[in-house]
Amino acid sequence: MMERMRKKRLGDLLAAAKLAILCPADVEDVEICGVTDDSRKVSPGMLFVAVAGATVNGHRFINDAVANGCAAVLACRDFAGQCAVPLMKIDDTAKALGYLAAAFFDFPCRRMKMIGITGTNGKTTCTYLLESMIGLAGGTPGVIGTVSVRYQGCESPAALTTPQPVELQQILCQMVEAGVTHVAMEVSSHALAQQRINGVWFDVALFTNISRDHLDFHGSMAGYFAEKEKLFASYLKEDGKGVIVLGKEEEQEGNGWCDRLVDVLARGKHGCLTCGIGRGLIQAGNFKFDLQGIRAEIVTLEARCVLDSPLVGDFNLRNLLAVIGCGTALGYDLPTVCRGVAGVAGVPGRLERVLPNGDTLRQGREVAAVFVDYAHTPDALENVLLTLRALNPARLIVVFGCGGDRDRGKRPLMGGVAARLADVLLVTSDNPRSEPPQKIMEEIVAGIMEEKLTKAKGEQLMQSRQQKGYDVIEERAEAIRIAISGAQAGDVVLISGKGHESYQIIGSRKLFFDDRQQAKAQLNIARQAA
Numbered sequence: 001m002m003e004r005m006r007k008k009r010l011g012d013l014l015a016a017a018k019l020a021i022l023c024p025a026d027v028e029d030v031e032i033c034g035v036t037d038d039s040r041k042v043s044p045g046m047l048f049v050a051v052a053g054a055t056v057n058g059h060r061f062i063n064d065a066v067a068n069g070c071a072a073v074l075a076c077r078d079f080a081g082q083c084a085v086p087l088m089k090i091d092d093t094a095k096a097l098g099y100l101a102a103a104f105f106d107f108p109c110r111r112m113k114m115i116g117i118t119g120t121n122g123k124t125t126c127t128y129l130l131e132s133m134i135g136l137a138g139g140t141p142g143v144i145g146t147v148s149v150r151y152q153g154c155e156s157p158a159a160l161t162t163p164q165p166v167e168l169q170q171i172l173c174q175m176v177e178a179g180v181t182h183v184a185m186e187v188s189s190h191a192l193a194q195q196r197i198n199g200v201w202f203d204v205a206l207f208t209n210i211s212r213d214h215l216d217f218h219g220s221m222a223g224y225f226a227e228k229e230k231l232f233a234s235y236l237k238e239d240g241k242g243v244i245v246l247g248k249e250e251e252q253e254g255n256g257w258c259d260r261l262v263d264v265l266a267r268g269k270h271g272c273l274t275c276g277i278g279r280g281l282i283q284a285g286n287f288k289f290d291l292q293g294i295r296a297e298i299v300t301l302e303a304r305c306v307l308d309s310p311l312v313g314d315f316n317l318r319n320l321l322a323v324i325g326c327g328t329a330l331g332y333d334l335p336t337v338c339r340g341v342a343g344v345a346g347v348p349g350r351l352e353r354v355l356p357n358g359d360t361l362r363q364g365r366e367v368a369a370v371f372v373d374y375a376h377t378p379d380a381l382e383n384v385l386l387t388l389r390a391l392n393p394a395r396l397i398v399v400f401g402c403g404g405d406r407d408r409g410k411r412p413l414m415g416g417v418a419a420r421l422a423d424v425l426l427v428t429s430d431n432p433r434s435e436p437p438q439k440i441m442e443e444i445v446a447g448i449m450e451e452k453l454t455k456a457k458g459e460q461l462m463q464s465r466q467q468k469g470y471d472v473i474e475e476r477a478e479a480i481r482i483a484i485s486g487a488q489a490g491d492v493v494l495i496s497g498k499g500h501e502s503y504q505i506i507g508s509r510k511l512f513f514d515d516r517q518q519a520k521a522q523l524n525i526a527r528q529a530a
Contacts, residue, residue, distance in 0.1 A: 008032045008104055010072060016103035019096050027086040030071050035104045036166055037097055044069030051094045052076060095195050098165035102199025108172035109200045113182040115326055116235065118228045119208030121380045122319045123186040126208060128347045129323040130184035133340030137332050142180035144171060147348050147500050152178045162191035169199060189227040197235060204329045205231045206243045208322055210257045211379030225257050229264060236270050243325035245318055246276035275325040277317060282325050284317055291369060291391055298324060303334040310345045313387030349374045349499025351384060354519040356527040366530045367523055368487035372515045374499025376403065378413040381496060385421035394490035398422040399479045400497045402444055404435030411440065415447030424461045425453065425470035428479035430497045431505040441472050462486025477518055484522035495519055
């Protein structure tokens, strides 16, 4: 969509952003045609905001921004340099950037219903469910998430779960101009820590769950939770509501964080809706799970409704409850909400069933059931494996690895989870990035060895219907081939870790690789051989 040329008087822009920035009177009338923190994106007339990032300090590029034609510069207060255009200062430019971008685009979040979703797992699935529900209820949905940004027939791949501040505000502005009424947006803990969503406020904030992830960045679970808590403490609109998914009663650690968040909302002015399996204001009961999906009775204080969903497993029932909670918070009636979420047949890379060419979910009995999932934390992997184990497969076969340059502490934990719950485990390479794949796999195997699982050749394990064990196969395509070619009808194969991703990052190279394509090719071969 071609965007109209947008300009702002500098004094008006700073006033709208409500930041403590001293703007000399003689430059208030300077016309600003854009805001950016990237000197390479500066064009004549833009405001350049110098941000001291984790790896690059934008103050080093002020002269480049001036050379590219910026009309003014905003720097941190301790910047001692000079430049040839008006220079303003503030304590925290990273904090200011989002508000300035929002002001430049006239605060688009105020003209749409905003639903922000945070949590370790389930965010992406919830955006797809929200998109379906909002559309069925008569709204026009937009989505900003891990898989893509999409609205009104436009879709582009996502670089980050939550975009950088200027890009985010631009996307929201484009959504407003396209007639979007509701936005479902994934809000990562990194985005909250880096203040990317400043200038965005939400009508509904959803907390799906929390478990170990990103501790290389946050340092501790308390630090990780503190960032997610900000969505509810600082980014809700005046009449906004929080929706909290409660874990099972026996999940003490997870429920502790949930309870803390409920308390945060109770102490404030915002309403709170809790939901869960047998717990909360919105509950699911009389539920049944199988390979064809979920059937459950949804009960609120005012109504009850039977839900039939093609999604698989109890963790997806919790995702469904989460979105039903959001629908309730938005004022939709329960039957409409249930019909809306039931319309989602699957989510890319989230326990996504891969089928041979020409098959449907109720065909292909002569080959194994194969799923691809994004699970890349111990809790997510355990949830998926418990879900598949509950379907009583002849054997549960798992292919997975861990990403490089990320939290190393979760690697043995994930190895232990997989060793406990799988019959055959093939450890492979994920996105090793700058780390040697062998080193990553050795740290996974350390957790497997604690479970005393036997090591054997992958082909041997697949040929035996009785032997449990694991193997290490660095080439991911080969691990997938061995798993699917050796699996038989009644077996379930899970390929975990990368989900919807269509690439593999090895060193500095980003190479095409799609678990789903690899799995489908092997299933087609298995079908021909059956």
